[in-house]
Each structure stands twice: as structure tokens, then as C-alpha cells.
Amino acid sequence: MRLSRYFLPVLKENPSEAQIVSHRLMLRAGMIKQQAAGIYSWLPMGYRVLKRIEQIVHEEQVRAGHIPMLMPTLQPADLWRESGRYDDYGAEMLRIKDRHERDMLFGPTNEEMITDVFRSHVNSYKDLPHTHEFLVLASTGESEVFYDDRVTALKLGDREIDYDNWDEVAKVCEEFTTLYARTDETHDEGVFNGVPEANRKVGRGIEVGQIFYFGTKYSESMGATVVTKDGGKVPVEMGSHGIGVSRLLGAIIEASHDDKGIIWPEGVTPFKAGIVNLKQGDAAADAACEGLYKALAAKGLECLYDDREERAGAKFATMDLIGLPWRITVGPRGLANGVVELTSRRTGESEEMSPEAAVARIEEIYAAHP
Secondary structure, three states: HHHHHHHOOOOOOOOOOOOOOHHHHHHOOEEEEEOOOOEEEEOHHHHHHHHHHHHHHHHHHHHHOOOOEEEEEEEEEHHHHOOOOOOOOOOOEEEEEEEOEEEEEEOOOOOHHHHHHHHHHHHHHOOOOOOOOOEEEOOOOOEEEEEEHHHHHHHOOOOOOOOOOHHHHHHHHHHHHHHOOOOOOOOOOOHHHOOHHEEEEEEEEEOOOOEEEEOHHHHHHHOOOEOOOOOEHHHHEEEEEEEHHHHHHHHHHOOOOOOOOOOOOOOOOOOOOOOEEEOOOOOHHHHHHHHHHHHHOOOOOOOOEOOOOOHHHHHHHHHHEEEEEEEEOOOOOHHHOEEEEEEEEEOOOOEEOOOHHHHHHHHHHHHOOO
């Protein structure tokens, strides 16, 4: 993508309404635009990152055995009347009528919908799908967090997990849910005091996921039952977990930035590298940048080429702000010696090399981050 043809409304100053780093940098880097309190448009740069993170989450869900599906946001009110939630919600629920005067609503969640899908097709324990959660992608907020700092060492690593093995899954669940970690809404001071003092930590955190156990709240009220081995009928036990994709984006920025801007990890970066032309209009510099741009594109590596008629300092500042992991700088002086400069956004280290070597290095780097 050529920056002269791209929509990237970067801001030089910190917006007054932004209180946390990720919010400030997302606004300054032209990733989002606030439309109203709590309502944002995802601009092209932000949308690219959002979709990359969503794809990673999707791939991991599928790898764990989840089956994707899509449910409508506009839902019949009768389903919510069955569960008893239609009257529980107040004025914040958007309620409408369709052209046949049927009551409809703009569904804030999909528990009723998935229960209806389930009860329509599953009647016996033999029909139960071999899955683990119904998943909703949702946004969650920043909270005060009380935690045992040993949770930060928890990771699956390269472990292969057989999700059909009850004992194996239970062991992982126990490992990841035993140590104390709660937001201020569910914090229990007495339980927290049982954590070794050296491990007790309090801080601000971005809540990027949740787990909910519904029990039979929806299945009993909506008649979602299955026939058991002995011929009896039981309501199904239900639960869900939510992953806040947009909050993951914010969390990445919080964990990976400096005073110049964002530092994207290679796995989620909106563009693989930035190409900076130090002297736009110089025949040699223009040709070299075009050659780099096309060579990288031919290898499936989409880059952002700053081809604007701007001073070098402004181009560097933009690249630092938007946080692309690698920058290739092209100028007449370097080209006279047959080299360009490859710079790491994370370390700031630069290395001179031929344009061909720079393309090969970028290709090598992203071979590990497909």
C-alpha cells in the first residue's frame, strides 16, 4: 500500500479525552475515530489489526475443536420472553417491531438464540456435539486487578492437548483457574490474603476474556433437554466464554509501546514493513523503492510505502507512531554505495545491506510469523 493513497489520519498531539496509553495511541495513529461516548469507527489501519487478531483467535478456536457459526443480532422477542429476560432488561435494550408488528429486539447477547438452535436439533445425549464452549467475541473494559503473580508464568507453550480427553482438559483447567486472579467486581479480600504475601499484586489490567457458567438457567426455561442413557430427560448444562478481540488489541499496545508510539509484534502488524523514501522525486531513490515494494509484494509481504512529498523527519515520526516492526530506509547517499537501511522498531538497531538482502531478511523474519 502506498501511503499517498491510504487513509491514515495521524494526530500530532495527544487527544485530551484519552486517559490510557492504548486509547491515546490508537487515536493518534489513526486507528479509530470516536463517534459518541463509547462508540468508535475502526479506521483502515485499526481494522487491519483487528481482523488479524480475530483470525488468530478463530484459528486457535478451530484448532481446539470449536465449530464457527453466525447468529443474527435482530432477534424475536418471544425467545427472550421464554427465558424471562425480556422484562428484566430496562430501557437500554433496543426494542422494535417488524413490518408484521411482531416484537423484535437488538440482541445484546445470544444465549436465547443458541438455546433455541440446540433444542431444535439435539434431543438425545447421543446427539450432543463434541465441543466445549459456545463462544461470543465481545469487548470488555479496564479494571483494577488483584492477583497471585504466579499466574503470569502460566502458559500452554507447545503442549498438544487432546480436547476429547476429560482428564487432560480438567488438568489444564485446574492449572489455569486455581491461582487467585480477580477484578475489583469479584475481589474477595479474605481469600486474597491467603495468597503468599510475596506473590500478592494489585494493578490495572485490561480484561480480555471471561468465562460464564449458566447451569440450567436457559435450558430449563426454554425446554432444552436431552434423553439420557437410562431414558430420563434432563436440561442441558450450559456455559460460555468470551474473548474481547478489540480489548486484545488494546492490551497488545499497552504491553508493547514506547514514547514514540506503538511497537507491533510481527504476528499482528497491519503491514509487514514500512518503506521510507528519503528523497521523493529522485530517480534512483524512486526506482529502488518501487523495486523493494514490488519484490516484497511478490513474496506475499504487504508493506506500507511512504511515497509522500514530506520531510524525512515527518516520515520517520509517522512510522514510529504506527509501529510497523521493520523499516527500510532508501536514500541517494546509501544507494550510491548500493545499500539501504533496515531498522528494527523494537530495538532501534539499523543495518545497511543491499535491497535484495533486505527483501530476503524480511522474508526470513516472516517465515516464522505466517
